[in-house]
Amino acid sequence: MxxxxxxxxxxxxxxxxxxxxxxxxxxxxxxxxxxxxxxxxxxxxxxxxxxxxxxxxxxxxxxxxxxxxxxxxxxxxxxxxxxxxxxxxxxxxxxxxxxxxxxxxxxxxxxxxxxxxxxxxxxxxxxxxxxxxxxxxxxxxxxxxxxxxxxxxxxxxxxxxxxxxxxxxxxxxxxxxxxxxxxxxxxxxxxxxxxxxxxxxxxxxxxxxxxxxxxxxxxxxxxxxxxxxxxxxxxxxxxxxxxxxxxxxxxxxxxxxxxxxxxxxxxxxxxxxxxxxAQTVAELERIPHIACTGCRYCMPCPAGVDIPGNFDFYNGFQRFGPNPGRVRRWGMLDKKYDACIACGACLSKCPQHLAIPEELKRLAEVAAAL
The missing domain is CATH 3.20.20.100 (NADP-dependent oxidoreductase domain)
Incomplete structure (x- = not known):
């Protein structure tokens, strides 16, 4: 050892x-x-x-x-x-x-x-x-x-x-x-x-x-x-x-x-x-995902949505499938994608300039597949 x-x-x-x-x-x-x-x-x-x-x-x-x-x-x-x-x-x-x-x-x-x-x-x-x-x-x-x-x-x-x-x-x-x-x-x-x-x-x-x-x-x-x-x-x-x-x-x-x-x-x-x-990481990056780094600058959300938590779930699901632990952790989030009120408070805070309210809508497709 x-x-x-x-x-x-x-x-x-x-x-x-x-x-x-x-x-x-x-x-x-x-x-x-x-x-x-x-x-x-x-x-x-x-x-x-x-x-x-x-x-x-x-x-x-x-x-x-x-x-x-x-x-x-x-x-x-x-x-x-x-x-x-x-x-x-x-x-x-x-x-x-x-x-x-x-x-x-x-x-x-x-x-x-x-x-x-x-x-x-x-x-x-x-x-x-x-x-x-x-x-x-x-x-x-x-x-x-x-x-x-x-x-x-x-x-x-x-x-x-x-x-x-x-x-x-x-x-x-x-x-x-x-x-x-x-x-x-x-x-x-x-x-x-x-x-x-x-x-x-x-x-x-x-x-x-x-x-x-x-x-x-x-x-x-x-x-x-x-x-x-x-x-x-x-x-x-x-x-x-x-x-x-x-x-x-x-x-x-x-x-x-x-x-x-x-x-x-x-x-x-x-x-x-x-x-x-490096090739493996490049292949994972090619899979459609949301370019969130988890910095949490977008938080807190006025509607209570855990934005990075939702994005992390989506990216994991896209790359690795419905891992039971990931699905369970997502289920434990207080507020998911559908609680977003599209107020736009997060937009100016995101260093990646993500269209966060639009990106959150991607999770509806995943939720429908569970």
């Missing part, structure tokens, strides 16, 4: 991290036996970074992960967990949630503790309740080792957050499709400049990059036959030297085996393979 370290923390982690957000299911609940086999296989192969969150699997992920890991020496693995910053309203809520996390995990301390899902609103919540001071107090008590955050917003907000605190690490979404389209490469650049421990989530973009349309998969299959599409996505991320951990939310044993093969040992992309990936 490829191992990596940074000067900031000095610790050594496996390149592959096990994300516990998409654990196998049975009868509507986490399949404990299958999950145990998968976590044990990863641990035995050298994986030592395991990631969960308070809200994963309806609050059940922490307990399952902690129960399985406790059979191993505590110093042999790292646990990452997250404060759901949008939930607590008072200092007492912070205490309650954190203590519940420790109880679920069955641990005395959490190695990597994150402010979960930093957006403009969530960052405001962190500041309002002084959550970083709370985390520092827990670190002084020996209950947290490293303080970081996971991120889902613009590079501009990312820089603001980085400059506001002496962070130990950060977790970002990064993959070969989002590197430029969602400006994810800029986030990596900022972390590398600061020498921060870097965790990458969604390297396979929620499974999209493991299920490419054939026109996009062709250049990869022709260049290196026999490699899985998922392995190309992990190798792209891992070929960036500033990346310490690639989180993969593995759902079945074959995904575990494939990811272990990719990272044991790790083989960086060569120039021929980078060229093939």
């Amino acid at each position: 490829e191992m990596r370290t940074t000067q900031k923390t000095g610790i050594k982690t496996s390149l592959l991290g096990f994300g516990c957000m998409r654990l196998p299911q049975k009868d509507g609940a986490i399949d404990y036996a299958e999950t145990e086999r998968m976590l044990d296989a990863a641990y035995d192969a050298g994986v030592n970074y395991f990631d969960t969150a308070y809200v994963y699997h309806g609050g059940k992920s922490e307990g399952v992960m902690g129960s399985i890991l406790k059979k191993h020496p505590r110093a042999s693995f790292y646990v990452a967990d997250k404060m759901p910053v949008w939930l607590p309203k008072t200092r007492d809520d912070l205490e309650r949630i954190f203590n519940e996390q420790l109880e679920r995990l069955g641990l005395e301390y959490i190695d990597f503790y994150l402010m979960h899902s930093m957006t403009v609103n969530n960052w405001s919540a962190v500041k309002r309740l002084d959550m970083l001071r709370f985390a520092e107090e827990k670190r002084a008590q020996g209950k947290i080792r490293y303080i970081g955050f996971s991120f889902h917003d613009t590079p501009e907000l990312f820089r603001e957050i980085l400059d506001a605190y002496d962070w130990d690490f950060a977790q970002i979404q990064y993959n070969y499709l989002d590197e430029k389209g969602q400006r994810a490469g800029e986030l990596c650049d900022m972390l590398e400049q600061r020498g921060l421990f870097t965790v990458v989530m969604e390297p396979v973009r929620g499974g999209d990059l493991a299920a490419l349309p054939e026109v996009a998969a062709g250049p990869l299959r022709q260049t290196t036959p026999g490699r899985s599409l998922a392995s190309w996505a992990l190798r792209f991320v891992g070929s960036r030297p500033g990346v310490n951990v690639i989180l993969s939310g593995m759902s079945d044993p074959e995904q575990v085996r494939d990811n272990l093969r990719t990272c044991s040992p790790f083989d960086p992309l060569d120039e021929r393979e980078r060229s093939a990936l």
Whole structure:
């Protein structure tokens, strides 16, 4: 297993991290036996970074992960967990949630503790309740080792957050499709400049990059036959030297085996393979889509429409089909395309100069096909 370290923390982690957000299911609940086999296989192969969150699997992920890991020496693995910053309203809520996390995990301390899902609103919540001071107090008590955050917003907000605190690490979404389209490469650049421990989530973009349309998969299959599409996505991320951990939310044993093969040992992309990936991205870009970068400058919408969320769903549907997870996330949006009142408030804010009300109408075709 490829191992990596940074000067900031000095610790050594496996390149592959096990994300516990998409654990196998049975009868509507986490399949404990299958999950145990998968976590044990990863641990035995050298994986030592395991990631969960308070809200994963309806609050059940922490307990399952902690129960399985406790059979191993505590110093042999790292646990990452997250404060759901949008939930607590008072200092007492912070205490309650954190203590519940420790109880679920069955641990005395959490190695990597994150402010979960930093957006403009969530960052405001962190500041309002002084959550970083709370985390520092827990670190002084020996209950947290490293303080970081996971991120889902613009590079501009990312820089603001980085400059506001002496962070130990950060977790970002990064993959070969989002590197430029969602400006994810800029986030990596900022972390590398600061020498921060870097965790990458969604390297396979929620499974999209493991299920490419054939026109996009062709250049990869022709260049290196026999490699899985998922392995190309992990190798792209891992070929960036500033990346310490690639989180993969593995759902079945074959995904575990494939990811272990990719990272044991790790083989960086060569120039021929980078060229093939560029062709794949070009083919995906040729598929009709809305040229939204997810910058969210168009927000808030007076009618409450989550414009980037709708556009992201449309683009994913066009390129990769009706992925159940994507359809579910779209269904959870408060306001969809049909709530648009065509007021035009978004038009002057869009850096891409998109005709947003007209573009939203494209989603009617997708909705009719579901």
